[in-house]
Amino acid sequence: MKKLDKLIIKTFTGPFIATFFVTLFVLIMQFLWKYIDDFVGKGLDTWVIMKLMAYTSASLVTLALPLAVLLSSIMTFGNLGESFELVALKSSGISLLRFMRPLFVLCFLIATLDFLFANYAIPVANLQAKSLLYDVTNSKPAFNIKPGEFYTDIPGYTIKVAQKDPDNKTIHQVIIYDKSSGGGSDQVILADKGTMGLSANKQFLLFKLENGWRYEERYARMGNMQPGDLIRLGFKEYTKAFDMSSFRFNQTDVNLFSSNQQMLNVRQLDKALDSLQRDIKIYTKSLNAYVTTRYSFNKWKDTGWLKQAPPLAVSHFIDAIPAQQQEYVWQRVAQNLRETQMTLDGSAKDYAEKFSQILLFKVEWQRKFTLAFACIVMFMIGAPLGSIIRKGGLGTPLVFAVIFFVIFNIFFMVGEKMARSNVLTTFGGMWLSNIVLMPIAIFLIYKALNDSQLFNKEFYFRLFRYIRQLIDRTPVAALVKVRASNGKRAS
Numbered sequence: 001m002k003k004l005d006k007l008i009i010k011t012f013t014g015p016f017i018a019t020f021f022v023t024l025f026v027l028i029m030q031f032l033w034k035y036i037d038d039f040v041g042k043g044l045d046t047w048v049i050m051k052l053m054a055y056t057s058a059s060l061v062t063l064a065l066p067l068a069v070l071l072s073s074i075m076t077f078g079n080l081g082e083s084f085e086l087v088a089l090k091s092s093g094i095s096l097l098r099f100m101r102p103l104f105v106l107c108f109l110i111a112t113l114d115f116l117f118a119n120y121a122i123p124v125a126n127l128q129a130k131s132l133l134y135d136v137t138n139s140k141p142a143f144n145i146k147p148g149e150f151y152t153d154i155p156g157y158t159i160k161v162a163q164k165d166p167d168n169k170t171i172h173q174v175i176i177y178d179k180s181s182g183g184g185s186d187q188v189i190l191a192d193k194g195t196m197g198l199s200a201n202k203q204f205l206l207f208k209l210e211n212g213w214r215y216e217e218r219y220a221r222m223g224n225m226q227p228g229d230l231i232r233l234g235f236k237e238y239t240k241a242f243d244m245s246s247f248r249f250n251q252t253d254v255n256l257f258s259s260n261q262q263m264l265n266v267r268q269l270d271k272a273l274d275s276l277q278r279d280i281k282i283y284t285k286s287l288n289a290y291v292t293t294r295y296s297f298n299k300w301k302d303t304g305w306l307k308q309a310p311p312l313a314v315s316h317f318i319d320a321i322p323a324q325q326q327e328y329v330w331q332r333v334a335q336n337l338r339e340t341q342m343t344l345d346g347s348a349k350d351y352a353e354k355f356s357q358i359l360l361f362k363v364e365w366q367r368k369f370t371l372a373f374a375c376i377v378m379f380m381i382g383a384p385l386g387s388i389i390r391k392g393g394l395g396t397p398l399v400f401a402v403i404f405f406v407i408f409n410i411f412f413m414v415g416e417k418m419a420r421s422n423v424l425t426t427f428g429g430m431w432l433s434n435i436v437l438m439p440i441a442i443f444l445i446y447k448a449l450n451d452s453q454l455f456n457k458e459f460y461f462r463l464f465r466y467i468r469q470l471i472d473r474t475p476v477a478a479l480v481k482v483r484a485s486n487g488k489r490a491s
Helices: 003-039 046-059 061-082 085-091 096-138 266-294 296-300 323-389 395-420 426-430 432-449 457-472 475-490
Strands: 157-164 170-178 185-198 204-219 227-243
Touching: 003 046, 003 061, 003 096, 046 061, 046 096, 061 085, 061 096, 061 323, 061 395, 085 096, 096 323, 096 432, 170 204, 185 227, 266 323, 323 395, 323 426, 323 432, 395 426, 395 432, 426 432
Parallel strands: none
Antiparallel strands: 157 170, 170 185, 185 204, 204 227
C-alpha cells in the first residue's frame, strides 16, 4: 500500500465513523417517534428500553451504512478539492480513478461486512426486537387512577375516587364496583376515605378503606338475572386487594416469531421457499384432480365428441327430463355449483396466501444483497460528486447526501411495494433503487474525469448568455425587434 492510498483511507475513515453513528442515531430517533405512544405511561424498566434500542439499532445498520458512505465520500473528496489537493494530484499525472481505487476496495469490504451482518446478526436482532416490541405494545399502562374518572383497567373491577391527595396515596369518596365473582353476584363498595399502596411482594394493590358500606346483590339462580338477596355490611376498616399480575411485563417466547422472513438468513430463506413452492404444487395438483374428476367432460371438449354425439329429440336438454323431476334437478345443480364454488374459493385463498408468502420471502432474500451493494453505488456517487462541488465540511455535502439518499429511499420503498404486490419481479423491485442510481453514478464519474463545471454558477451564467444570443439571432427575434422599432418611430 502506497502513501497515497494510506492518505485517502485515513482521510475517509474519520468522517465515515462519525457520519455512521450520526445517521444511526437519527434512524433510532425516527423509530422512537413512531412508537413513543406505546412506551409512555407503562412503567417499563430502563433495561427493557435499552435492550429494545440495542436490538433496533442493529437492524438499522444496513440502512445507515449506505448513507454514511455517501456523506463521508462527499466530505472526503470535497475537502481534498477545496484545499486543491485533487488539482495537485491530477497535475502530477494521477487520475481520479486511481485516487478512488483504495476507497473503492474499502467500500467493497464494507459492503461485504454489511451483507454478512445482515445475513447472520440482523435475523437474531430482529427476532429479539420484534418479540420485545410486541410485549411492550401489548402491555397495559401503569396503574394510575385519576380523580373523577372511572378506572377499568383491572379486570372485573370499576373504580372511581372523587379526590386524591398530593401524596398520591390518600383517596376520598371511593366507589368500587366488583364483577370479578362472575354472574352469581354483584358487589359495590362505598367508602369515605382510604389509602392505596402495593403489598410487600408487589403482587397486589391494597385499598385500606375507612367508614364505608359494602353492598352485595345475589341472584336467585346462576345465569338468571332475577334479583335475589341484597346484603349490606358496614365497616370501620376494610382492606380490598387487587391482583396486579395483568400489569406485569411478561416476555413472550421468541420462538413464536422465528418463522417470520425477517428472522431468517439466506440459507433458511432458501429452505422456506422450497417448502412453500412444494405446497403450491400440492395445491395445484389437488385442484386439478378435483376439477378433472368432478367434471370429466373437460377431457373431451377438444376431441370433437360433441359433433359425433347423436342429436337430441327435443329442442333443449331440460325438455328430456320429466316435468315432475325438473325442480329436483335444478336444486341438485345449484347445490353442486355452491359446493364447487366453496371448494374453489378456499383453494384460491390458500394459493394466494402461499404465493404472497413466497413474495415476502423472496423480497427479504434480495434485501440482504441490495442494501450491501448500495454502499458501492453510494460511493460511486459521492466520490465524483465531492470532487465536482469542491466543498468540504458538513453543510453542502449534507444537502447533496440527503437529496440522493431520499431518491434512493423512495425508489427502494416503491420497488419493495411493487415486488410484494407482484407488479414487478422481486429482483426488479428490490434492485430498482440501485438500477436508477447507477447511471447517475456513471454520469458523475464521467463529469469528474473531465473536470466538469456541473455545479459552477459562472458556467450556467455563460450557458444562459450563449443560449440567449442564439435566440436573438433567430428570424422570429429579428422580426420582433423590427416591429418594436417601427412602433417607437410611429409614436
